[in-house]
Amino acid sequence: MKDHNINNSSCGFSGDLIGYLYDEIGGGERRVVEQHLAKCDLCSTEFAAVSSARNSVGEWFSQEFVGSPTPKFEFAPQRQDEKSIVWSVWTMLSRIRFRVPVLAAASALVIFGAVLFIRSTASDTEVASVSVPAVSTPSDEGIAANLGESSPVPVQTADSTNSIDIAADSVEPSRSVDVNTRALSSRKMARQEPKTRETRPGERNQRTFPSDRSVAEGMQTKPSLNGYEEKEDETLRLEDIFSEIDAS
């Protein structure tokens, strides 16, 4: 007859049941457990439950782990010293609860550096954007040409900020009589010249200004905005006509 009223916890067989389940029990104890299981429903039910759980775990293990290959583990003795220095510093910092402040300081440093970089880049861009072509005034050019001297010609450079002042000084609004749109467009093209162009010492700026052409070619000039003497576009057309006549 089975012992229906015996609580499993009071049976004292849990240790033996688990030993019996994993076959780590002596022959005498095995027989005792088997006899008890034969007459104790509660213990036999519990044994079936833990046995089922064990099978489930074993199934999971066999399905998901047995087939997976063993990774190649390395302990890297050569790199041990290199890593240990960094790691020991980091461990020391983290032990004294410096991890968060250190991370915050590092982040702040990175952000500060980024802001400095952006500001410097932005200021360079600003200087470059306000650099207007430094041109000589017609009066200076004319005087220099008449005297046969090489007048210092303002040179547009990428980092030259003096050219702004020179250009500003050379503006004579009162002399702006005629606004030629083509002349304006040619000035725009002059502004779009490479900013990095440099002039060697003693070398005259290669840009041809209206005053130079007017003196050299004797062409008709007329004052325009900012006091520049702009070449008439008819010059080009006359040259084309003459060239066509010569060709014919």
Add this chain to the structure above:
Amino acid sequence: MATKLTDEQLVESAVSGDSDAFGEIVKRWERKIFALCFGMLGREDDARDAAQEAFIAAFRNIKNFRGDAKVSSWLHRIAVNQCLTTKRRTKSRSEDYLNVETEEESRIFVAPAKLSPLRTTEQNERMTLVRQAVTSLPEELREVVVMKEFEEMTFQEISEVLELPLSTVKSRLYTALKQLRRKLERSPVEIA
């Protein structure tokens, strides 16, 4: 030649500077340590990282090996500690991945070809439930289950590794299996 040496002799050689000796120890125990980490963490990639860290930690501290315990016990103790550290480190993440089965987890299980798609799906769900049940066990119960089921260690070996009385190991395993059964019974998928 190194394969004939015992673990303790290999440790002595490693302490004296022979890194190949420690490599032999790694080769001997890597599968079991990997299995232990897999059972403790429930994910192959976490298990791989934890086992790697465990071997590195063992190599660093090999001079502190006292010799009053087995090398295998010492390695298991390091691996268990590493798993607990990894578990704490990735606690929030683990709660997420235990609830949502990722594609990677789906790839781990390769069902036999003769199973129907429905059967395969059921089996996948069952394996997921078992994994969740095992990884949600308390640490002191989970480590016993993993050592017993995954590494097939004896009760005596487990008691040496965990430095626990033999009766405590047995009672913990019994409690763990009963809790597992209860968790699996509550799940909608029938457990075989």
